[in-house]
Each structure stands twice: as C-alpha cells, then as structure tokens.
Amino acid sequence: MAVVEHGGKSFEVDEDGFLADLDGWGPEWVDYVKELEGISELKEDHWKVINMLQEYFKKNGIAPMVRILSKVTGFKLKYIYELFPSGPGKGACKMAGLPKPTGCV
Amino acid sequence: MHKTPLLDKLESGPWPSFIKDLKRVAKRKKSVADLLGVLERSYKDKITHWKHGGIVGVLGYGSGIIGRYTDLPEEFPGVEHFHTVRVNQPSGWFYTTKALRELCDIWDEHGSSLLNVHGSTGDMIFLGTTTDQLEPCFAKLTAKGWDLGGSGSAMRSPSCCVGMARCEWSCYDTMDLCYEATQHFQFEMHRPSFPYKFKIKCSGCPNDCVAAVARADMSVIGVWKDDIRIDKAAVKAYAGGELKPRGGGSPYAKLDIKADVTDLCPTACMNYDGKTLKIDNKNCNHCMHCISLMPMALRPGTATGATLLLGSHAPILEGAQMSWVIVPFMEMEHPYDEFKELVGNITEWWSEHGKNRERVGELMLRLGMREFLKGVGLEPVPQTVKTPRANPFFFWHQEDFDAEAKGRKYIK
Numbered sequence: 402m403a404v405v406e407h408g409g410k411s412f413e414v415d416e417d418g419f420l421a422d423l424d425g426w427g428p429e430w431v432d433y434v435k436e437l438e439g440i441s442e443l444k445e446d447h448w449k450v451i452n453m454l455q456e457y458f459k460k461n462g463i464a465p466m467v468r469i470l471s472k473v474t475g476f477k478l479k480y481i482y483e484l485f486p487s488g489p490g491k492g493a494c495k496m497a498g499l500p501k502p503t504g505c506v
Numbered sequence: 507m508h509k510t511p512l513l514d515k516l517e518s519g520p521w522p523s524f525i526k527d528l529k530r531v532a533k534r535k536k537s538v539a540d541l542l543g544v545l546e547r548s549y550k551d552k553i554t555h556w557k558h559g560g561i562v563g564v565l566g567y568g569s570g571i572i573g574r575y576t577d578l579p580e581e582f583p584g585v586e587h588f589h590t591v592r593v594n595q596p597s598g599w600f601y602t603t604k605a606l607r608e609l610c611d612i613w614d615e616h617g618s619s620l621l622n623v624h625g626s627t628g629d630m631i632f633l634g635t636t637t638d639q640l641e642p643c644f645a646k647l648t649a650k651g652w653d654l655g656g657s658g659s660a661m662r663s664p665s666c667c668v669g670m671a672r673c674e675w676s677c678y679d680t681m682d683l684c685y686e687a688t689q690h691f692q693f694e695m696h697r698p699s700f701p702y703k704f705k706i707k708c709s710g711c712p713n714d715c716v717a718a719v720a721r722a723d724m725s726v727i728g729v730w731k732d733d734i735r736i737d738k739a740a741v742k743a744y745a746g747g748e749l750k751p752r753g754g755g756s757p758y759a760k761l762d763i764k765a766d767v768t769d770l771c772p773t774a775c776m777n778y779d780g781k782t783l784k785i786d787n788k789n790c791n792h793c794m795h796c797i798s799l800m801p802m803a804l805r806p807g808t809a810t811g812a813t814l815l816l817g818s819h820a821p822i823l824e825g826a827q828m829s830w831v832i833v834p835f836m837e838m839e840h841p842y843d844e845f846k847e848l849v850g851n852i853t854e855w856w857s858e859h860g861k862n863r864e865r866v867g868e869l870m871l872r873l874g875m876r877e878f879l880k881g882v883g884l885e886p887v888p889q890t891v892k893t894p895r896a897n898p899f900f901f902w903h904q905e906d907f908d909a910e911a912k913g914r915k916y917i918k
Contacts, residue, residue, distance in 0.1 A: 416575050416587075417561045439565045466862050467659075467699045478699050488568030488697060490658075491561050503559050504863060505658065505703065 407433035417491075419501040423458065426498030434496045439486040447484055447496075449474055454497040463491075466500050507532060508543035512550060519872035528620070537618045537634055540584030544576055562589055562637050564644040567696040570654030571640060589640065591617070591632035592655035594688065595624055597681035598668045608650050616643035624719070627705060628665030629655035658861075660698035661691045661853075666708035667715035675797065676710030677728030677810035680839035683708050683845070690846050694853065701860030701869075702901060704853060710796050711806065718815075718829070723866050724849060725815040725829040728838070730807035733787040734796070741783045751799050767796050799892075813839045816852065817867025827867045832879075834889040848882065855881035874901075 402413050402421055409430035413421040418437060420426055431451065435443060453473050457465045467489055471478055478489075485492030490502040507529075516525045523888065532539040544555050554754075560573020572590040579586040593609065593642075613619055613632050618638040622631035635643065645655065655663035664687045668672070669680030687706050688695070707722035708769040709715055711729070719727035743749040747760035763783065775789035776796060783803075785796075796802045798843045814836055815829035836844060859873060859881070870878045879886055 416557075417559075417573060419561065425544060463862075466701065468701075468857055478697055479693070482566065482568075482697055484563040487563055490568060490698070491563050495561075501561050 405433065415501065417495075417501055419495050420498045423455070423498045423500075426455075430498060431496050437496055438492045438496065440484075444484070446474075446476065446480075450476070450481065450484060450489075450493050450494075452498045454493060458497075458499050464494055464502065507539050508546060510542055510546040513542060513546050531619050532570035535584075535587065535618055537584040538620060540582035540638070541618070541620075541634065544578060544582045544585055547578065547581075556588075560589065562640060564640055564654070566662070567654060568698045569657040569660045569696060572657055573637075574634075585634065585894040587636040588618075589637065591635065591640070592625065592629040592657055592663065593632060594653050594655040594663050595628050595630050595665070595870065597666055597688075598671055599624060599628075599686040600668075600671065600681075609652070612643060612646045612650070616646070627655070627662050628716075629663050641664075654696065656695040656703075658698040659700050659702050660696070660704070661694035661700070662703055662705045663695065664691075664706040664708065664845060665716055666687050667710050669708075669710040673710055674801065675713065675728075675794070675806055677730055677806055678812055679711065679840070680708040680710045680726075680728070682840055683726065683838060683842055684704040686840065686842055687849070688844070700853060700857055702865050703861045704856075704866065708812075712792050713798065719827050720818050720831065722818060723816060725818060726812045726838075726845070727815065728795075728810065729792050729813045729835065730810045731835055732809040734785050734790065735805040736783060737803045737805075738782070741800065744800050744803055745780075749800075749802050753801055756799065761799065763800075767799055770795060775903065783902070811835050814848070817865075817870055819867050823863075824868050824871060827871075829867070831890050832884060834887060847886075851882040 402415060405412050405414055410427055410429045410434070412430055415421065418434070419437055420430060431443065431492075440447070450470070453470065454464065457469070457473075457478050465473070467478060470481070470489055476484070482495070485496070494502065510525075513525045517523045528538055528542055532542055538780060548555050555577050556852070557575045562573035563569070563571050570592050572592070574588045574590065576582055576585045576588065581703070596605075609630065610619070613621065616635055617632050618634035620633040622633055625631040631788050632643075647653070664684045665683035666680035669676040669678075672679060673687055687708075704724070705722040706724045706726065707716045707724045709718045709728060714727055716824055718727055733824075741763070744751065747764055750756070751758050751761040751766065762795045763778045768778045768868070772793050772795070773789045775786040777784045788840055797806065802847035809883045813831060813834075814833040816832045818827050818829040820826055833848070838845065850865065856877070860866070860869045865870070875886070875890065
C-alpha cells in the first residue's frame with residue numbers, strides 16, 4: 402500500500418488509487434482524486450452522488466447497483482459519466498472512498 | 507533473461523510453442539522477459555502470481571480494459587502493471603494485413619506486443635501494458651477507427667460466424683447483424699449498466715460455429731422455414747461415390763445414403779429407396795446432418811431467418827445453462843429493428859428485476875417464463891419447451907379465475 406499526501410493530509414491507497422479504508426476519507430481526498438479522474442470543478446451534483454454512495458455503503462456494506470444509483474439520485478447514466486468520466490465505479494466510488502469494485506470487470 | 511527450466515520443456519514437440527514466441531519478443535521487451543519469469547515461478551509454485559482484481563480504464567468508458575498487477579513487483583518490475591486491452595474485432599475476424607500492421611504498430615509502441623488472437627468472446631486482446639499507456643494507446647486506436655470491446659456488467663462485444671462471406675449455409679447475414687448490433691449498443695457496451703454481463707452471438711445456421719447456444723445470453727441461430735433444396739443429380743453422384751461426403755472431411759470414401767444419412771435423421775423424416783431422396787420437410791427439425799454430409803446435393807431453404815434463444819451462461823451461480831428458444835423464427839433483414847427492440851426490452855426487464863450479478867438466464871429461472879414473456883412482450887409458444895411441466899404446481903393469477911368464471915377456457 403502506497404501513501405499519498407494532499408492538502409496536508411495523507412491517504413493510504415492501493416495500486417488502482419482506491420482508498421484503503423473509508424474511515425481515512427476526507428474532503429481533501431475528493432480534491433485529490435478529481436484531477437486524476439478528469440474532473441475540473443466539483444459541482445453540487447458530484448456531491449449528491451458521493452453522499453449517496455457513502456450513505457448506501459454505510460447502511461448496506463456494498464456499493465449500489467448502477468440502476469439504484471440512477472434511481473436515487475435521479476441522474477441518468479449518461480449524466481453520471483458527464484460528472485465522472487471514468488464512470489460510477491472507477492470515478493465516483495473511488496472519490497467517495499468506497500472499496501474497489503470486484504468481479505469480471 | 508530469467509532462467510526458465512520448466513517452460514523450456516514446452517519448446518519441444520510439433521505444436522507451435524507459445525514459449526518460443528514469448529522468448530522471441532522477450533529479447534526486445536522487458537515486460538515479456540519478466541512475464542516469462544513470473545510464469546516460470548507460477549509453474550514452480552503451482553499458484554498464480556497476479557494480485558486480486560484491478561480497476562483501470564479510459565475516460566468516458568467504464569469497460570474495455572482489465573487491470574492486472576503482479577504480486578512480485580520487486581522481482582519482476584516489468585509486469586508490475588500488466589493490463590489487458592480488449593479491442594473490438596471486425597465481424598467474422600476478417601482482416602487485411604494493413605489493419606493488422608496498424609494494430610501491431612500501436613501495440614508495439616504502447617504495450618508488450620503480445621496479442622491473444624482472439625479472446626473467447628471475440629475481441630482482439632492486447633496483453634500487458636501500464637496505466638500511463640492506456641489513454642495514448644486508446645487515442646491511437648480511435649484515430650485509426652478502432653474501438654474498445656466490452657467488459658464488466660455490460661453488453662460484451664458481439665461476435666459471429668463467417669456467415670455469408672464464406673459459407674453456403676448461412677441463413678442470414680451474420681456479419682451484418684453483428685456489426686449492426688455492435689453499433690446500436692455502443693452505449694451499453696462501453697458504460698456498464700446491467701446487473702451483470704450480456705453477450706450476443708450470431709450463427710448463420712444450426713451448426714452454430716460460434717457456439718452461440720452455449721456462450722451467449724442472446725443466441726441468434728440462422729434457420730429456414732420452407733423446404734430443403736435437393737439436387738437430384740448430385741444425390742446420385744454421392745450414392746455413386748463421385749462426390750465425397752462432407753466435402754472430403756468424412757472418413758467414409760463413399761456415402762451409404764441410407765445408413766449414413768436417412769437412418770441417422772433425428773426425426774426420421776427422410777427416405778431413400780436407392781434412387782430418390784425424399785424429405786418430409788414438415789417434420790424436419792433443421793439439425794443440418796443431411797446438409798452437412800451432402801453439401802453439393804442439399805441446401806437450406808430460401809425462406810430464411812433466425813431462431814432466437816436466451817439464457818446460456820457458465821456454471822456460476824445456479825449451474826451451467828444453454829440458451830433455450832424464446833422466438834422460433836424471426837426474419838433477419840437489415841436494419842434488424844425487431845431484433846434490436848427485443849434485445850432492448852430484454853435488457854430493460856432484466857435490469858429492472860435482476861439481482862446484482864444475476865445473469866438473464868438465472869433471472870428467467872427465478873421469476874419464470876411467464877413473467878419473462880410478459881415483461882418483454884412475447885407470446886408463449888410450444889417451441890419454447892422440450893416437454894410440458896411434470897408437476898401440478900401451477901400458479902394461477904386472479905384474472906385467470908375471473909376469466910374462467912366468465913366461461914373463458916384460455917386467456918392470453
């Protein structure tokens with residue numbers, strides 16, 4: 402596990418740049434990830450997605466299916482890709498501090 | 507170069523040796539030299555040396571690239587990153603040397619130079635590169651008109667048999683349907699939104715040369731509904747031994763039409779009296795046996811289309827399945843609107859009801875054929891079952907009772 406420093410904080414990450422633990426998450430993490438994920442400016446809708454993912458994960462212990470993310474936020478998948486160019490898995494989940502998606506990806 | 511005593515043994519024997527090929531590339535690619543090292547170690551330890559998972563990609567897409575990292579990065583730094591890039595193949599895997607050179611040049615510059623031609627779903631596989639090379643590689647590919655294939659919980663790259671390009675049995679243009687489906691479902695291919703993976707494969711006839719029935723959620727298999735065309739003179743030539751059975755591919759020098767063809771017909775709908783070959787086409791189930799044995803004498807009919815089957819998948823979780831019939835016959839004419847609409851309905855129904863990582867075939871088993879047919883707008887037909895149910899646990903809806911009370915025997 403590597404450690405990255407940003408905004409005076411340090412974060413433990415794996416080789417894909419996912420946070421080792423959601424407890425280590427902070428707003429500085431979001432600021433750090435946005436550059437890597439091709440996001441120039443964070444809007445309210447970005448935070449809506451991030452907050453939803455974190456709430457769902459804390460409640461259920463897993464990331465939501467794409468369709469649930471769309472339904473709860475009211476954002477179509479196309480718009481989620483506009484917000485997060487790498488998509489809900491690599492982009493939004495990484496930013497929200499959720500564990501790395503697994504399975505045949 | 508690492509010492510590879512175990513792998514070296516695989517350089518002998520008549521079959522083309524992948525170790526020889528890897529060694530040739532390893533002379534100029536550090537990553538391939540280390541790949542051989544890590545593979546030798548795996549042969550010795552009898553365990554994989556790739557870490558779990560890996561999430562990498564290109565901006566705008568959620569699929570197409572499979573991240574891989576070795577768990578021995580200090581020893582084999584060349585394969586610390588060894589990601590796989592799926593490049594969508596041309597229909598039927600027809601290439602010009604110009605196209606192949608283009609791909610090789612791009613991959614030689616941005617990756618290990620190793621290819622898998624092709625992955626079992628059909629993609630051209632670029633084996634092994636680093637994260638920083640993904641975007642430049644993708645940019646070069648798209649500039650030349652190539653795109654990534656599918657991965658993850660998405661529509662995977664459709665594939666097809668060679669179809670009408672080289673086969674006289676193809677009942678529809680498999681290559682065209684494969685290309686059209688690929689273009690139509692671009693969003694679904696590049697941006698995973700399904701409960702799990704979804705594959706389309708297109709075979710021109712029931713010989714099923716891309717194994718659509720076993721390896722695609724949606725299997726499109728060409729078929730005809732009129733009569734098999736018989737060339738009487740050619741039948742005579744097969745009987746006389748002038749024409750070799752199965753285009754010379756059979757062990758028999760001369761065809762015994764009764765023993766080898768008509769007696770083996772699964773529905774026993776053929777008759778040969780030593781002179782005339784007769785087929786009772788109403789009872790033919792299009793198994794292709796007679797046509798495959800006597801290609802010069804027998805041809806599929808001219809009223810052609812395809813049977814659509816759904817649901818095949820490998821064993822995880824509920825056991826392996828082959829696709830089963832959902833539409834006995836559909837015409838397959840460009841631009842395939844009916845087909846595209848049905849696939850759209852199926853993926854929509856599945857996305858709405860499917861559990862996380864539940865293949866569409868498993869969802870059909872869980873909710874039942876009736877829910878499926880209603881959900882996607884298809885009629886129940888006898889061809890969808892091999893036999894009727896053997897148990898009496900039939901579920902009646904309230905409207906069934908109401909209709910019966912009003913004197914209706916069956917409701918649709």
